[in-house]
Amino acid sequence: xxxxxxxxxxxxxxxxxxxxxxxxxxxxxxxxxxxxxxxxxxxxxxxxxxxxxxxxxxxxxxxxxxxxxxxxxxxxxxxxxxxxxxxxxxxxxxxxxxxxxxxxxxxxxxxxxxx
Amino acid sequence: xxxxxxxxxxxxxxxxxxxxxxxxxxxxxxxxxxxxxxxxxxxxxxxxxxxxxxxxxxxxxxxxxxxxxxxxxxxxxxxxxxxxxxxxxxxxxxxxxxxxxxxxxxxx
Numbered sequence: 001x002x003x004x005x006x007x008x009x010x011x012x013x014x015x016x017x018x019x020x021x022x023x024x025x026x027x028x029x030x031x032x033x034x035x036x037x038x039x040x041x042x043x044x045x046x047x048x049x050x051x052x053x054x055x056x057x058x059x060x061x062x063x064x065x066x067x068x069x070x071x072x073x074x075x076x077x078x079x080x081x082x083x084x085x086x087x088x089x090x091x092x093x094x095x096x097x098x099x100x101x102x103x104x105x106x107x108x109x110x111x112x113x114x115x
Numbered sequence: 116x117x118x119x120x121x122x123x124x125x126x127x128x129x130x131x132x133x134x135x136x137x138x139x140x141x142x143x144x145x146x147x148x149x150x151x152x153x154x155x156x157x158x159x160x161x162x163x164x165x166x167x168x169x170x171x172x173x174x175x176x177x178x179x180x181x182x183x184x185x186x187x188x189x190x191x192x193x194x195x196x197x198x199x200x201x202x203x204x205x206x207x208x209x210x211x212x213x214x215x216x217x218x219x220x221x222x223x
Contacts, residue, residue: 004157033211042203042213043158090157092211103148104211106157 003027006091006107013081013114021076021112023091026105031094032074033104034066038087049074078112086114120214121204127220134191136217138204139184147180147187148211152201161189161202196223 003026013019025032031050035043045058049068063079072093078085088111092104122137140147146165150158164171164180164187171178177190191198201216 035211035213040215042215043211045212088155092158103160103163104150104158106150106159108157109155111155 004091004093004105004107006089006110008110009108010111011113013112015081015083015114017081018077018079019081019112021078021089021091021110022073023075023093023107024073025091025093029093029095029105030072032068032072033092033094034074034076035090035092036060036085036087037090037109043090046076081114083114086112088112121202121217123217124215125218125220127222128194130194130196130221130223132194132221134194134198134219134221136189136202136219138187138189138214140187140204140206140214141185142206144182144206146206147178148205149176149178149187149189150203150205150213152203152216154200158203191219194219194221196221 005024007022033048034046036046037043046060046064047054047066048056052068065077068074088109090109091107094102094104120139128134144166146163148163149161151161152158162173162176162178164178175192180187199221201218203213203216205211205213
């Protein structure tokens, strides 16, 4: 078990709705990344936050947004949900961004189903 | 787009056999990491190999890296049923970029 916790574990939403997913990072980690993992695929990088600022973004539309708080916990917000947004959303925390030897500590994920 | 490509996509072996998974990547790397994911759960870091290293061991795991071929391999020796999982390679240049993974099934 890592020190990264995500909530909720499962969620069902209707197309067009908005959703907020939460992540508490490992103690001592100031960087959080979010990933989307569709069934049978590898995790796709959404974005990364370092000290409350976004410092990297993958190929996701603006309706995917995030926040990082002073305690380094983070939220992922998705507006105008689409069926294809159904996936496992993973949060990972790092000690520092870009550090060559930094491993990622992942939470158990939030399974989002859009109907 | 994904940076790494694992091969094979699926691998089924008997307990006690060795399992080898390969990963190819596209751009230059600082390091390459291997992660394991049990069904539908979070990823767990297994091992990291730096770009100036060629081989690394950790318990039953052996990782090699060939930067000239932009490829890496993960060998799990004396496999166990509990090794059944998906295995991903990832590189980190500020963010982790994952491949699609190899699904390993170890039959008792």
